Amino acid sequence: MTGSTGSTAPTGPTGPIRRRFQGRRRQDNILGWLFVLAPTLGFLAFVLYPLAAVIYYSFHSSNLLSGVTTYAGTKNYSQLLHDPATGSVAKATALFCVGLVVINISLAMLLAVLLNNKLRGTTVFRTLFFSPVVVSLVAWTITWNFLLQNNGGINAMLHTVGITGPNWLRGNNSALLSVVIVQVFKNVGLNMVLFLAALQGVPRSLLEAGAIDGAGPWRRFRSIVLPMISPTTLLTTIITISGSLQVFAQIQILTAGGPNDRTNVLVYFFYQQAFDNHDFGYGSAIAVVLFVIILVLTMIQWHLRKRWVFHES
Amino acid sequence: MAVLAIPFVFPTWWMITSSLLPENEVLSYPPKLLPLHPQWSNYKAAFTNYPLAHQYLNSLYIALLVTVGTMVFSSLAGYAFARIPFPGNKFLFPLILTGLLIPTEVTIIPLFKMVDSLGLTNTPWPLIVIPIFGAPSVLATFIMRQFFLSVPDDLEDAGRIDGLRRFGLFYKVALPLARPALASVAIFTFLNTWNMYLEPLVYETDKRNYTLPVALTQYTDAYGSHLWNIQLAASVTTVIPVLIVFIAAQRHFVEGLAQTGLKG
Numbered sequence: 001m002t003g004s005t006g007s008t009a010p011t012g013p014t015g016p017i018r019r020r021f022q023g024r025r026r027q028d029n030i031l032g033w034l035f036v037l038a039p040t041l042g043f044l045a046f047v048l049y050p051l052a053a054v055i056y057y058s059f060h061s062s063n064l065l066s067g068v069t070t071y072a073g074t075k076n077y078s079q080l081l082h083d084p085a086t087g088s089v090a091k092a093t094a095l096f097c098v099g100l101v102v103i104n105i106s107l108a109m110l111l112a113v114l115l116n117n118k119l120r121g122t123t124v125f126r127t128l129f130f131s132p133v134v135v136s137l138v139a140w141t142i143t144w145n146f147l148l149q150n151n152g153g154i155n156a157m158l159h160t161v162g163i164t165g166p167n168w169l170r171g172n173n174s175a176l177l178s179v180v181i182v183q184v185f186k187n188v189g190l191n192m193v194l195f196l197a198a199l200q201g202v203p204r205s206l207l208e209a210g211a212i213d214g215a216g217p218w219r220r221f222r223s224i225v226l227p228m229i230s231p232t233t234l235l236t237t238i239i240t241i242s243g244s245l246q247v248f249a250q251i252q253i254l255t256a257g258g259p260n261d262r263t264n265v266l267v268y269f270f271y272q273q274a275f276d277n278h279d280f281g282y283g284s285a286i287a288v289v290l291f292v293i294i295l296v297l298t299m300i301q302w303h304l305r306k307r308w309v310f311h312e313s
Numbered sequence: 314m315a316v317l318a319i320p321f322v323f324p325t326w327w328m329i330t331s332s333l334l335p336e337n338e339v340l341s342y343p344p345k346l347l348p349l350h351p352q353w354s355n356y357k358a359a360f361t362n363y364p365l366a367h368q369y370l371n372s373l374y375i376a377l378l379v380t381v382g383t384m385v386f387s388s389l390a391g392y393a394f395a396r397i398p399f400p401g402n403k404f405l406f407p408l409i410l411t412g413l414l415i416p417t418e419v420t421i422i423p424l425f426k427m428v429d430s431l432g433l434t435n436t437p438w439p440l441i442v443i444p445i446f447g448a449p450s451v452l453a454t455f456i457m458r459q460f461f462l463s464v465p466d467d468l469e470d471a472g473r474i475d476g477l478r479r480f481g482l483f484y485k486v487a488l489p490l491a492r493p494a495l496a497s498v499a500i501f502t503f504l505n506t507w508n509m510y511l512e513p514l515v516y517e518t519d520k521r522n523y524t525l526p527v528a529l530t531q532y533t534d535a536y537g538s539h540l541w542n543i544q545l546a547a548s549v550t551t552v553i554p555v556l557i558v559f560i561a562a563q564r565h566f567v568e569g570l571a572q573t574g575l576k577g
Contacts, residue, residue, distance in 0.1 A: 031479050032399030035389040039409055039454055042446025046424065047412045053423035114314055127560070128318045130567055134559040135325060137508045138526035139548035143328040146541055149340065153327055156344040185320050193567055246416050249510040253530060267418050275515060280422050291419045298414055 051291075057284035076285035088261035089269045092176060096265050097244040099180040104240050105233065108188050112195035113221070126196075130189035137186065141253045144182040145169070148254070175255050176263050183250060187243070191236040198232035199225070238301050242294065266290055325552070332356070332546035339541045355546040359532075364521050365547055368528040372551075375440050375524060376506040382445035383453050383502045384495055391457025392483050396469070406458070412451035417511055420448070425515055439516045440524065444506060453498045460494035461487055496565050507555065525551045 061072040080086055111129055115122050132140060147153040148168040155165035168178045202225055210220045226233075248267045251257060257264035257272070270290065274283025326346075331339050332355055333348035359365050393399065394406045428439045444450065464487050472486045510526040517523055520531065529551065532544035559566050 028397055028479055029399040032393045032397035032402065035393030035397070035483075036402075036405060038386040038446055039390045039450065040405060042450065043409045043412055046443050046447030047415060047420065050420035050423035050427070051415065053426075054420060057422060111317065114317070125314055125318060126567070127563060128321050131325065131556065131559070132321055134504065134555050134566065135552050136526065136548075136555065138510060138529050139328070139552045140324065142529055142544060142548050143324045146331065146339075146539075146545065147324065147327060151340045151342070153331075153344050156342050159342065160344075185324070189321075242416075246418070248418070249526065267416075270418055271511070274422055280426075284422050287419045287422060290416065294414055294416065294419075 054284045054287050054291075057280055058288045061281045072281060076281045079282060080285055080289065085261055085264065085269065089264050089266055092261065092263055093245070093265045095176055096180060096247070096263070097241055099177065100183055100244045101237055101240050103180060104184050104188050104191060105236060107184060108191035108195050108236065109233075111188070111192045112199055115192070115196055116199045126193075129192055132186045133189045135186075138249055138253065140186050141182060141250050144178075145254050148178055148182075169255050170259055172259055172262055175259055179247070179250055179254055179263055182254065183244075183247060191240065194232055194236055195229065198229040202228045234304060238297070241297060245290065245293065266293075325556075328545050328552070329549055332542060332549045334542055336540070336542050339545075352542075355542045356550070359543050359547040359550070362543070363528070363531065363547070365528065365550070367521050368523050368525055369550070371437065371522065372507060372525040375437055376503050378441050379444045379506045380499050380503045382441070383450045384498055386445060387450055387453035387457045387498060388488060388491060388495065389483075390454045391459075392461050392487055394454070394458045395461035396464070396482075396487070397479070409451060410455065412448040413455070415448050417448075421511065421515055428516060434516055435518050435522055437522065440509065440512055443512070444509075449502075449505060453502060456494055456498055457491065460491055464490060493565075500566055504555070
């Protein structure tokens with residue numbers, strides 16, 4: 001973060017000039033405040049207040065019928081600790097996150113490396129790989145839902161080559177993987193573009209020097225390219241992790257958290273408790289937990305960034 | 314590379330193909346890769362049996378209003394944070410930036426209660442006002458500030474010599490330079506709003522007030538089984554306009570989105 005670079009008016013030595021500057025300065029201050037008024041009020045009303053409120057609600061029980069809110073202490077949190085679903089939710093959230101990050105980052109890197117080789121038609125392929133990013137999320141998810149049905153397109157394709165495909169979205173082992181795959185193809189284009197920009201920043205001379213020293217292509221990639229693009233790898237990993245904690249529509253449409261809570265990730269669990277069961281106290285406690293997770297991840301990110309800026313310089 | 318491209322292109326292709334098939338053929342075997350006898354009535358059904366036209370209009374004007382509103386307020390605020398040394402500037406900006414850390418789910422219960430107590434559930438207001446002023450616009454303000462920081466001081470000094478006051482410096486000097494930043498703000502704001510799902514699901518109860526993402530999930534018959542071809546036809550109508558704009562303004566899109574790393 002750099003500070004603001006407004007030009008500070010020098011204070012002139014003589015009376016009238018100084019007065020004029022002070023008038024300008026006052027006008028500037030008023031305008032400055034006016035310009036930032038909207039986001040400031042928005043922050044107070046739609047970020048800070050709700051954040052305080054959700055913490056408050058998480059220590060209360062609300063009765064929807066009577067509309068009465070009573071203090072409940074840590075009841076909602078202990079309910080979360082003892083909820084039979086909590087273990088599955090934690091597992092699904094973690095597995096989804098790890099699976100998404102690993103597959104997404106490696107595929108994004110692979111695509112970027114392929115595109116960076118400047119073969120003919122790269123622009124066309126870049127467009128193709130990126131296109132799902134602009135397809136609306138729900139339409140994309142519905143299409144995959146259709147493709148992944150037991151008698152849907154994917155299994156029909158497999159059938160033509162003699163493989164009997166699983167019932168993707170209903171299988172205990174295949175459901176989570178299916179959701180991950182749908183999400184990867186949707187958004188891998190974004191990370192690919194970021195990696196592509198990073199690869200173009202790797203100096204040719206370094207690679208040539210490596211070649212002269214007798215390093216093969218794989219060795220050059222591992223020892224020269226990977227360290228050079230590590231800041232981007234960190235950035236994309238962070239973006240992907242925080243994105244993975246917010247896959248709600250996909251889960252609702254594809255699996256509704258099933259089978260047996262295998263795909264019941266935290267935000268979906270939250271929605272069920274808050275808006276299907278109308279338990280705002282419990283829902284708020286889950287929301288606070290989600291917020292704490294994001295906060296911890298952000299702190300880790302800050303910590304890493306300090307090291308990584310050092311590495312960059 | 315061509316093989317790798319299949320999973321990226323195939324779903325969109327399949328969506329279009331299946332949206333033109335009669336219902337008894339969508340899940341048939343062998344799979345149909347080309348609609349040899351396109352059945353356009355699916356599209357008609359999507360619009361006549363459901364309030365799709367109305368929902369389309371909702372999505373369109375909400376996305377446009379949020380995009381324009383965000384562009385106006387984020388460029389004003391981004392400019393002030395970058396170039397006006399008003400007291401409190403250095404404290405206020407990092408504070409507002411914390412809005413970036415807050416996923417929609419975390420604050421939606423209190424926001425729902427707020428909207429509900431104002432009697433504004435089942436109206437488009439929460440879908441317009443909260444995104445313009447709340448957490449979703451923080452990224453836009455941040456991007457605009459980053460851009461205005463890079464405007465050389467000499468340009469503004471020249472403007473001052475020409476007698477421009479502060480608002481003139483913003484409007485006549487800095488803003489015209491900010492076109493690329495504004496374009497990427499517009500693109501990702503529009504896409505985010507167009508894809509909004511949780512908010513309309515929570516705030517809207519009447520089908521006529523749904524936006525497209527929620528509307529698309531409603532295509533089932535009385536027994537709750539999917540009317541695939543109609544549902545896919547409706548999906549196609551929501552995808553094609555955005556795809557066309559994307560192909561036309563591709564460079565902006567890719568670069569603009571790459572700068573922001575948008576979620577979704």
